[in-house]
Amino acid sequence: MTNQRPLTPFELAHFDRESQLGNVPKAEVALWIGTTVRGDLDLDTLREVLAELAASHALLHAVAVADGHGGMRFELLADYQPPLEVRTGAQDEYLRLINSTPDWSTGLFKAHVISDGDVHRVVIVVHHGICDGRSMFPLVGELWERYSAHRAGSPLPVSDSDSVLVDGVDAQLAGTVTEAEVDAFLEQLAFIVAAGDPNLVPLQLPFDSDGTADARGRFALHTIELSPEETATVVTAATAHGFSVNSLLSGAALAAVRSELDADAGPVMMLAGHAVDVRAELSPPLPGPTVLNCVGGVPTPVFAAADVDPVELAKMVEVGVRGAVEARFPALILRALVRGIDPVAAGMPVVLPTLGLSNIGRIPAYPVPDELELVRNFVYAKAPGMPPAMTMFTIGDRLTIQVEYDTVEHTHEQLGRVTEAMREQLRRLAGIEAR
Structure with missing residues (x-):
C-alpha cells in the first residue's frame, strides 16, 4: 500500500x-x-x-x-x-x-x-x-x-473501506473525460464567448463596509433554521412547481440578493455559482465513505428585475443547472482548468458570482446517545475574496440556510437585510414563518 x-x-x-x-x-x-x-x-x-x-x-x-x-x-x-x-x-x-x-x-x-x-x-x-x-x-x-x-459499550471496528490513498478527482476524471472531449468543450465555450455581448456582465453585491473586519474576525454568518413541518412545506412547494428544492431555494436566494443590488428596477444579470459534486462522473465509483474533495462548479446566469418572481428565477436555475450537469460541464471545466487554460478562452466569467450557492441536500439524522440532546448543526468555509454565499443542508427533517459573508467587504446590516429578505421569500413561497 x-x-x-x-x-x-x-x-x-x-x-x-x-x-x-x-x-x-x-x-x-x-x-x-x-x-x-x-x-x-x-x-x-x-x-x-x-x-x-x-x-x-x-x-x-x-x-x-x-x-x-x-x-x-x-x-x-x-x-x-x-x-x-x-x-x-x-x-x-x-x-x-x-x-x-x-x-x-x-x-x-x-x-x-x-x-x-x-x-x-x-x-x-x-x-x-x-x-x-x-x-x-x-x-x-x-x-x-x-x-x-x-x-453503549460496543465500539465499532476501524473501517478499511477508505484506507487507500486514492488519486485526486481531476486525475481520476481523466479516465472518463477524454482530451478530445475537453478540446470540443473549449471550442464550444470559445464560440459562446465570441457570440456574446461583452458589455453584459453580472452585477455584484455592493461593498458597503469600510474595509475593516469585525472585532470577532472578518468572516460572519446569519442562520435560518426551519422546523420539520416548515421543511416539509418547502419540499411540497418545490414539488408543486415541478422543480427541485435546490432550484426553489436558489430562486428565493437570488431574489433576496436582488433587493440589495445597486440597479434600477429593470432586469439585470446575476450569476449564481453552484457547487456541484462530480463523484458520479468517476469510474470506478469511489467507495461511499471516501474522504476526498470532489466539488466542481456551475455558473448559472439569471436575469432579475426589482420585482422578480422567485419562481421564475428558480425555473432559470433549474434549466441552467440541469443542462450543465447533463452536458457534464462540472467535469469538463475541471479537466480543462488543470491544463492551465486562459479563463476567457474557457468561457468563464471574468468576475466573481453574485452569490455562491451550496446545497448539500438531505443527510440522515445523526445518532446521539440518550444523555445528549442535538441542538443544531453547522458548517462554514470561507476565504478572503470569496463572494457572499448561502449554504443549505437538511439533516434528518430540518432545513438550515446559512448566509455567509466577509465583513471587510459587507456589513452585518447589509447581509442581515438579505437574510430577512430570504425569510420573506420563504414565507411567500411556502407559506411558512421562517425563524
Missing part, C-alpha cells in the same frame, strides 16, 4: 495560492463542521472517536509537504491522533474559531469543543484540499455513530 503520492493540480490549487484555478479563491480554506449538543459530553470518548476517524480515512491521517520541485505530496502519518482543543464560550467564541488559521503542518484533521455550561459545540476542521461537504457531513454522522457505540 502506498503511503504517499503527489498532489494533483486541482488539489495543489487548494494548498498553494500561486496555483489558483478559476476565479474563486481556494487556497488554504478550512472546512469547519459540527454539531451543538446539550448534556454530558465525554471528552475522553470523543478523543477515541477522533483517532478512529483518522485511522478509518486515509487523507485524515495525511500531511501535505513540499516535494522540493515546486509541487507537493501527501504523506500518511502512522497512529495520527487529531488534536482536540477545548475552550469556553458561545457564539462569539465560535466566530473567533472559524476566523482562526489552523496549523496544517502537523495534520489536516483537527477538532475543537466550545462549551457554555452543558451546551457543547463539537467542531471538526479539515483542510478543504482533501475534503468537501459531501465528505464532511457523513463524517460527522460517523463521529456520532462511533461515539454512541462507545457509550
